[in-house]
Amino acid sequence: MHFIPLLLYGCAAAAYVAHFARRDRTTARTATGLLGTAILAHTFLIGMQTVQAGHAPLVGTTAAVSAFVWLLAISYLYVELTTDERAMGVLVTALLTVLFLIPAFDPAVSPRPAVLQSPLFTLHVLTVLFAYASFALAFVIGVTYVLLFKEIKAKHLGYFYARLPSLQVLDGMNGRVVTVGWIFLTLGIAVGGIWVMQVQSSPDPRVQEMSIQDPKILVALVSWGVYSFALVARRAIGWTGRRAAWLSALAFVIVLLNFVPVGYFLTKSHNF
């Protein structure tokens, strides 16, 4: 069941690569169509899991990765359809495929402990994951920016020059996407804090671990700090262009490390 979306995400990634190389309309439509189909298959899967478990599959890192992939795919498709720029699709679909390997090979839905039944928990997970999806887009846009920047600086206009939108457009997109992600991350952290205060009396040992010393929470706050700096630096000291691109790429690496390795192996508070 999980292999159908995996296969479709993989095919979409291949189609985006083919489109990047050939740039014809047919391949472009095929790529977008495959990604759309993958999202539909993924949506169906999440729907089935919700019906089976009786709650949205958001408990545990594996489920969160799946939901993140789903949100990123939808966000990217939205950006693609509104800007008609497909160049970033190569990196995005590659990321989707790689990350979806986790739920594809570990498809079991974790049962939901009593402490997570609050709607605040669902809101917390969804806002944070949407923020991560935005940061993933900012990462891809940043990498794209750096590739094009290097080509123009090196004065050998070749592969990327012909295929990517202008530096200014990429920089503008980066700024907007980081802003959206920052708003959602702020909201997600705040909602998480309120939720912890509500369930403080719970006997669940993980709730007792909810403090700034927990690696997951600490690194999340660090990444919030980095994105806050990126936003302030862009407006106050003109950290746009290449610096902003590098910063958003670096910050997403922190986010990704926090999301997968820290989520699986290090945290004591978020291991549901």
Place this chain on the structure above:
Amino acid sequence: MSRLYAVGLSHRTAPVELRECVDFTRGGTVEALTALAARGVSREFVVLSTCNRAEIYAVAGPDGPDTIARFFADYHQLPLARLAEHLYVRQGADAARHLFRVAAGLDSLVVGEPQILGQVKAAYAVASDGGFTSAMTNRLFHSAFGVGKRVRRETGLSEGAVSVSYAAMALARKIFGDLRGLNVLILGAGGMAKLTGMHLRGQHVQQISIVSRTLRTAETLAAQLGAVAVPWSELGAALGAADIVVTATGATDPILTRGAIQDVMRPRRHRPLFIIDIAVPRDVEAAVGDLDQVFLYNIDDLQGIVKENLARRSGELERAEAIVEEEAQKFMAWLTSRDVIPTIVALRERFEAIRQSELARLEPKMSGLPPQARERLDEITQLLVQKLLLTPTEQLKALRDESSGAAYTDALNQLFRLGSDEAPQAPRRRSKVSPLRRE
């Protein structure tokens, strides 16, 4: 029989002095089309006239090319002898292939230049609006537009700028996205500065400022370009406000040093700065290009890009030619099937006439038969004729090249004496039967 002809001259066959004289657009293309129509040479034709070519595409009889060549000379009041050696004539498949190559930019002076497709479209639109086109030219030109689009979409033939100024503008667009709203600063007020300014004005940038050592010369050029003259002492402020800087002074030492540009980058908050140094010797220190958010290109860099683009284009030639050939084959298949249809119709009518006359001849003998048996006989003979003609019809329609189509048509015409008095109804019904004629 009418055929497709292309008669004309281009930069490949005629020197520029002659091409200047042969220009159908000067007196108006419609007038040229009307004058050609008055010669009665053909009912379908299109005149394509650009600064690098003058061509007439026509569907005409065997004397078509000569009449059109004479029209070329008469219309431009040139002696035919002077024109004749520069004119080329293509017919049938070659004419179609020629137009396809033209539309794809393969026959252009700068291979792959994109304007020609628009010019072909415009030429067709004028002819079509004036009622000078019909089934064959309509199909021909629409196929040509398709070829042009395919070549542009599927090959890199039109990619990359092939002149220094286009390369610079393309770079500016890749950095800033849109040139409108940008401030341009030109250093120098000489001939190169003026040329650059005129080119940039055509790009609708927001403002052009000109700085020169002597304010007077800057003011003179600024007045010509609708730009702003800035005194030399305010160069720093002008650099801070600019997005694109073009340097074209006659100075022997660099004017813009790394330190000077570094100083302006901080107050401009690292907004990208694109510096184009077209001066020889250079006006800008090479180290300026190492600064973050500064893109420095000198004339050699731009020429290098042009050279790379030209090399890349020539690598795409083969693919473009293959597309032209493929589409030319398709067009010829259509043309051939269209040519044989009257013959097929005439053949069917001839067979039907024979059937009818035989039935009429046998009428006295069959008068004793019951009506059902006579109906059956009619049916059987009809089926027989249909069966006999099925394979030849299919074979004729499947012919792919014009010459064999013509050979088979001739043979059939002779063998069955088609078109003679014995089949008088054939020509009248042709246009009704052929669905392609109505296009």
